[in-house]
Amino acid sequence: MLIGLMRRLLSEHRAAVWALIVLQMLQTAGNLLLPTLNASIIDDGILLGRQDVILRLGGWMAAISVVQVAAALGAGYLGAGVAMKIGHRLRRDLFAKVQEMSSQEVSAFGAPSLVTRATNDVQQIQTFAVLVFTMLAAAPVMGIGGIILAVQQDAALSVVVIAIVPLLVLIMTVIVRRLIPLYRQGQALIDGVTRILREQIIGASVIRAFVRQGHEAARFAEANRQLTGNNLQSALLVAGMLPMIMIVVNLSSVAVVWFGGHLIQAGSMQVGALTAFIAYILQILLAIMMAMYVFMTAPRAAVCAERVQGVLDVVPAVAGMETAEGEAPAAGSAAGTPSAGAPAAGAPGATVEFRDVVFAYPGAETPVLGGISFTARAGSTTAIIGSTGSGKSTLLNLLPRFLDAVGGEISLDGRDIRTFGLDDLRGRMAVVPQQAYLFSGTVAGNLRMAAPAATDEDLWQALRRSQADDFVRRLPNGLNAAVGQGGAGLSGGQRQRLCIARAILRKAQVFLFDDSYSALDYATEASVRQALVPVLETATVIVVAERIASIMDADQILVLNDGRLEAQGTHAHLLRTSRTYREIAESQLAMNGLP
Numbered sequence: 001m002l003i004g005l006m007r008r009l010l011s012e013h014r015a016a017v018w019a020l021i022v023l024q025m026l027q028t029a030g031n032l033l034l035p036t037l038n039a040s041i042i043d044d045g046i047l048l049g050r051q052d053v054i055l056r057l058g059g060w061m062a063a064i065s066v067v068q069v070a071a072a073l074g075a076g077y078l079g080a081g082v083a084m085k086i087g088h089r090l091r092r093d094l095f096a097k098v099q100e101m102s103s104q105e106v107s108a109f110g111a112p113s114l115v116t117r118a119t120n121d122v123q124q125i126q127t128f129a130v131l132v133f134t135m136l137a138a139a140p141v142m143g144i145g146g147i148i149l150a151v152q153q154d155a156a157l158s159v160v161v162i163a164i165v166p167l168l169v170l171i172m173t174v175i176v177r178r179l180i181p182l183y184r185q186g187q188a189l190i191d192g193v194t195r196i197l198r199e200q201i202i203g204a205s206v207i208r209a210f211v212r213q214g215h216e217a218a219r220f221a222e223a224n225r226q227l228t229g230n231n232l233q234s235a236l237l238v239a240g241m242l243p244m245i246m247i248v249v250n251l252s253s254v255a256v257v258w259f260g261g262h263l264i265q266a267g268s269m270q271v272g273a274l275t276a277f278i279a280y281i282l283q284i285l286l287a288i289m290m291a292m293y294v295f296m297t298a299p300r301a302a303v304c305a306e307r308v309q310g311v312l313d314v315v316p317a318v319a320g321m322e323t324a325e326g327e328a329p330a331a332g333s334a335a336g337t338p339s340a341g342a343p344a345a346g347a348p349g350a351t352v353e354f355r356d357v358v359f360a361y362p363g364a365e366t367p368v369l370g371g372i373s374f375t376a377r378a379g380s381t382t383a384i385i386g387s388t389g390s391g392k393s394t395l396l397n398l399l400p401r402f403l404d405a406v407g408g409e410i411s412l413d414g415r416d417i418r419t420f421g422l423d424d425l426r427g428r429m430a431v432v433p434q435q436a437y438l439f440s441g442t443v444a445g446n447l448r449m450a451a452p453a454a455t456d457e458d459l460w461q462a463l464r465r466s467q468a469d470d471f472v473r474r475l476p477n478g479l480n481a482a483v484g485q486g487g488a489g490l491s492g493g494q495r496q497r498l499c500i501a502r503a504i505l506r507k508a509q510v511f512l513f514d515d516s517y518s519a520l521d522y523a524t525e526a527s528v529r530q531a532l533v534p535v536l537e538t539a540t541v542i543v544v545a546e547r548i549a550s551i552m553d554a555d556q557i558l559v560l561n562d563g564r565l566e567a568q569g570t571h572a573h574l575l576r577t578s579r580t581y582r583e584i585a586e587s588q589l590a591m592n593g594l595p
């Protein structure tokens with residue numbers, strides 16, 4: 001997985017990678033040459049008293065060192081650059097993929113895990129790439145070159161090398177095999193800590209309200225303890241490796257000096273040759289240590305690559321982000337792009353038709369919606385009412401294809417919604433979601449999500465209609481007032497009114513309101529509904545509501561019960577024909593004496 005991912009990512013940086021390899025080769029060639037030159041200086045220069053040889057070879061050594069430094073600098077610069085670009089590309093791809101995913105696909109991974117994958121996991125892969133660029137190409141050349149040159153210096157003494165290399169490889173294999181499962185578990189534990197932290201930050205007031213701080217602190221402490229334990233285990237293994245290697249290295253150096261000393265005494269080896277031999281032995285060991293370090297980092301990077309690739313491999317159930325080719329936006333609408341102009345007074349609607357629609361959440365045994373058929377015409381308002389969990393939001397989410405129906409057909413002006421490009425389809429709609437979500441930034445920034453080219457006057461007009469102008473005017477900086485993440489700093493009703501203003505800024509054909517007035521008092525709700533009449537006059541409006549008073553005037557009301565469309569008709573018709581509707585109405589309206 002890691003190799004495949006790296007190969008794919010590096011294919012874009014072929015020239016830089018080749019340049020890196022050449023620079024590393026230059027560096028390594030220098031490393032391999034220097035001990036031989038040093039040996040010649042000792043044996044042919046110092047021992048024979050030849051100053052010209054010392055100066056000539058010394059000059060070569062200095063020149064090689066300069067080239068080595070330049071190559072090291074170039075390789076470091078290029079390696080870091082390519083690694084950073086790989087990280088950038090991975091984060092960009094992950095972000096784009098998450099944007100395409102449906103809410104089910106996101107929840108299958110979990111938001112905290114997706115955040116960890118896009119940050120920590122990418123960072124691990126990036127770190128591994130830097131290591132590979134600095135070490136992996138150099139290590140085999142240095143190791144093999146070192147062995148050849150050591151054997152050339154003294155074949156008999158090279159037996160030491162043959163003895164230590166398998167020992168080092170054995171140590172490395174044992175440790176790496178224990179590290180892989182630890183790293184895999186570690187990444188999952190990071191997900192766990194992030195999840196608990198996120199829950200505790202978002203739900204801080206609930207935790208305080210139910211005096212659960214102690215319990216939550218214990219939950220976090222346990223997750224933290226497990227992560228620390230896991231990190232300690234892997235750190236101990238990595239830390240234990242270095243002394244083991246040093247013992248092997250030092251023992252082999254002692255053996256070389258011991259045998260080399262005897263060879264010099266016997267006159268079969270020169271002092272310079274022994275110095276070079278020791279230098280080559282150290283280079284071989286250094287090469288093995290470099291490779292080991294890469295192989296030790298590889299398991300964690302491999303686990304991270306697996307997790308990142310897992311996200312990148314998701315084929316979104318709702319496919320087709322782009323506008324379908326050759327498709328013209330609908331006349332009179334700004335479909336396909338967020339509408340650029342003034343609020344949507346008079347945007348022409350489109351006929352929405354559901355024919356025997358069925359929907360089941362992935363993995364669920366029974367469908368949450370079945371046999372849903374109705375038609376919502378342009379210029380009309382369709383309301384959906386039903387008990388909690390009856391499938392109202394799910395039904396609404398099918399239209400912009402946040403979810404895809406598993407049976408039946410949904411059409412817009414007679415055309416199956418699956419034949420539209422996703423951007424085009426969603427560009428024809430404006431949604432006020434059940435959770436009034438705002439983004440960190442300013443009030444104006446949030447509103448212009450729906451209409452980037454809207455003027456301040458357009459924004460104020462939309463705010464007036466959603467009864468939000470008064471409170472925005474009172475905010476420090478008005479339209480440019482800061483909004484916290486999710487709408488922090490604003491009340492639920494204020495957020496809801498800003499979301500309504502945002503939606504009506506769009507010249508949409510279809511407006512979807514998912515319980516969008518729930519945080520407003522009756523008087524404000526009535527004023528907002530009244531003010532929206534000119535905007536929504538010709539559009540197709542579908543409203544989910546809990547309160548009968550909000551939907552009594554709708555052209556048709558759909559009564560959902562346990563995912564089935566139990567009845568449909570006007571308020572008066574349903575009062576006569578639907579028991580469920582009558583019960584809801586009686587429970588809400590009887591006390592007010594309404595019809």
Ligand SMILES: Nc1ncnc2c1ncn2[C@@H]1O[C@H](COP(=O)(O)OP(=O)(O)OP(=O)(O)O)[C@@H](O)[C@H]1O
Pocket residue numbers: 103104361364368386387388389390391392393394395434
């Ligand atoms: N992501 C999901 N995965 C599985 N089941 C889900 C998911 N989201 C909702 N459900 C289930 O689908 C059913 C319908 O949910 P939905 O949110 O559409 O109901 P609703 O009528 O809008 O409820 P409410 O009025 O409380 O918002 C519920 O039983 C719910 O448990």
